[in-house]
Amino acid sequence: MxxxxxxxxxxxxxxxxxxxxxxxxxxxxxxxxxxxxxxxxxxxxxxxxxxxxISANDLSARGEIVFYPQQIHFQNYLDVFKIPGLWNAAVVSLGRTLIGTSLTVGASAFLGFMFSQEDMWGRKFWYRFTIITMFFNAGIIPWYLTMRSLHLTNHFLAYILPTIVAPFFIILVKTFVESTPKELQQAASIDGAGIMTIFFKVILPISKPILATVAIFAAVDQWNSFQDTLLLVTDSKLYSLQFILYNYINQASSLSTMVNLQNAGSTAMATLATKQTTTSIRMTVTIIVVAPILLVYPLFQRFFVKGIMIGAVKG
Structure with missing residues (x-):
C-alpha cells in the first residue's frame, strides 16, 4: 500500500x-x-x-490612408524644407536644447549634491525655498513683467535662464546622491579633497544614470517648448521649431497654397498626388519636429529606468 x-x-x-x-x-x-x-x-x-x-496627398486629405501607404512619394518633405524660416528655427531649437539641457543638468547635479550635504549653511531653508516654487508661482503676467524688466524679451537667453534651476530634477539628483555610500565622500574628505573635488571626481562619475535621466527630461522640455516663444519673442530670427509648427498648423491652409504657388512651374506638382494640402503640411511638419527626439531617446533609454528608480527611492 x-x-x-x-x-x-x-x-x-x-x-x-x-x-x-x-x-x-x-x-x-x-x-x-x-x-x-x-x-x-x-x-x-x-x-x-x-x-x-509619403502617400498621395489627395488620398490622405480624404482620409483614405489608414493602414498602408499608397502612391508613395517624398515631395512633401522637399516642399516643407522650403518653408521660410524653417532651417533658422531648427538651429534655434537645437541651440536652446543643447545649451539649456547642459546648464540644467549641471545646475541640478551641483544643487542636488549640495542639498545632500548636512554641513551646508542654511541647507533646509534653501532646499525648501527651492522646492516650494514647484507648487506656487505668481502666474504668467508677473512672469512676463519680470522677464521684460530683465530685458529678456526678444533675447535668446529667455530660453535658457528660466530653466536652469529645476526643482524636480534637483530632488531626483539629491535623492540619488543620498542613496550612494557615504564612505566614498568621507574617504575623499579624509584624503584632503575639498567640496568641489568631491563633487567633480567622486559624485559626478557615479551619477551618470540620474544625470542621463535629467538630460532626457530637460531636452524634451526644451525641444517641445513653444509658449515662451509665443509670449516673449517677436523677432522671427529667434522663433523655435515648435513655434513654427504651432503657426503652420494654425495656418496650414494658406501655407499649402503658398507652397503650391512656389512650385507651380515644377513637373513634380503636376498631379493631385503631390499637390500640397492642409493635411500634408500638418503631418509633414509634425514628423520633422518630432523625429529628432524619437531618434535621440533610445540612446539614453538604458540609463533612464535605472536613473529614475534610483533617484526616486531612497535606500
Missing amino acids: SDKAAGLAVNNVHTNNKHSSITEILISALIYTLYTLFALLCIFPFYSIIINT
Missing part, C-alpha cells in the same frame, strides 16, 4: 506541475498579448502620420 500511495503522490505532483506549467504559459501569453497590443496602440499614431506624409 505504501508503494502504491507513493506512486499516486508522485503522479499527483507531476499532474500539478503540468497544470501549473500550462497555467503559467497561458498567463505569460496573455501578458505578452496585452503588452503587444498596448505597444501597437502607442506606435500606430506615429505610423499613421508617417504613411500619410
